[in-house]
Amino acid sequence: MKALLIDDNPTNLFMLSKLVQNAGLADVVSFKDPVAALAEAKVVQFDIVLCDYMMPGLDGLQVVKALRALPDYADVPIVMVTTVDQKQVCYDALEAGATDFLTKPVDMAEVKARVRNLASLRDMQNKMRDRAEWLSAEVRKATYEMSLLEEEIILRLSRASEYRDSDTGAHVVRMARTCREIAEELGMTNQFCRDIYLAAPMHDIGKIGVPDAILRKPGALTADERALMQTHTAVGASILAGSDSRLIRLAAEIAETHHERWNGSGYPRGLAGTMIPISGRIAAAADVFDALVSPRPYKDAWPVQKAVDYLVENAGTQFDPKVVAAFQARLHRILRILEEQPDAGGLAA
Structure with missing residues (x-):
């Protein structure tokens, strides 16, 4: 699974990266610039996103909205990182499409638990998507076979009249x-x-x-x-x-x-x-x-x-x-x- 971390503070970014890796996600990509992170998300499918709220250029709410607007990010778990006293930000983030929250200073045990839970959720989503795609392929295959059968019946009936x-x-x-x-x-x-x-x-x-x-x-x-x-x-x-x-x-x-x-x-x-x-x-x-x-x-x-x-x-x-x-x-x-x-x-x- 791929994790995307966005935080303009290098120290916070390094610490989050280590915590996420310790939670079992080895493939972690970090960005200090939210604009660059969004550009990367357009070409790479990430499974979990952790995003700080206070950042220059784009804040966390804008990043969440931009991610949810991408076709492949409708269901991707997005975690907003806020300070304890930013309750209104949390409400606004929920409206924007955030899945969960972490408060600063972050608790290592809490980060691991939440990331593991969200990774399990994403894994289930991926399996359900793969199952749906398989079923869709089977339906297409069955429909094609029925079409061939119809064509064969028509051909044989036509030959009968000949x-x-x-x-x-x-x-x-x-x-x-x-x-x-x-x-x-x-x-x-x-x-x-x-x-x-x-x-x-x-x-x-x-x-x-x-x-x-x-x-x-x-x-x-x-x-x-x-x-x-x-x-x-x-x-x-x-x-x-x-x-x-x-x-x-x-x-x-x-x-x-x-x-x-x-x-x-x-x-x-x-x-x-x-x-x-x-x-x-x-x-x-x-x-x-x-x-x-x-x-x-x-x-x-x-x-x-x-x-x-x-x-x-x-x-x-x-x-x-x-x-x-x-x-x-x-x-x-x-x-x-x-x-x-x-x-x-x-x-x-």
């Missing part, structure tokens, strides 16, 4: 990355940008409830088949509903709303404009663009520019205009995503 759908794993990765790009351009929080990236791959989880004959049909769907296909949004929301996880709740929101349209002509609820959650509006543009530039059993891949033009032409009807503008602003990065995560058969030029 087994039945004609979409590839590359599609859901590209779509998720594109969602994050759009969200960042829109100025969404870092937390939201991360969350939408992790939740977006589950947007089509509800296709688990659609028959293979419809999912893999090479031609156009009939009206009845289209109606059955459209149920995947409600099925996906149902699968993901009721979770305490923020990510799963966001995934449920995206699964339900990524086929809603800006003009209210989408499904399943016919939401319009900003009644559609921003997550659904972002996912709608990202999903449609990537689906257009990717080959499917029922169509060839579109050229990239044709797909971009489709989003622009349908801004304000199918898509949120602000989302499309953000998509265009990040197009150079989204095209890089297409290059980095190609389908097995490649993408259209």
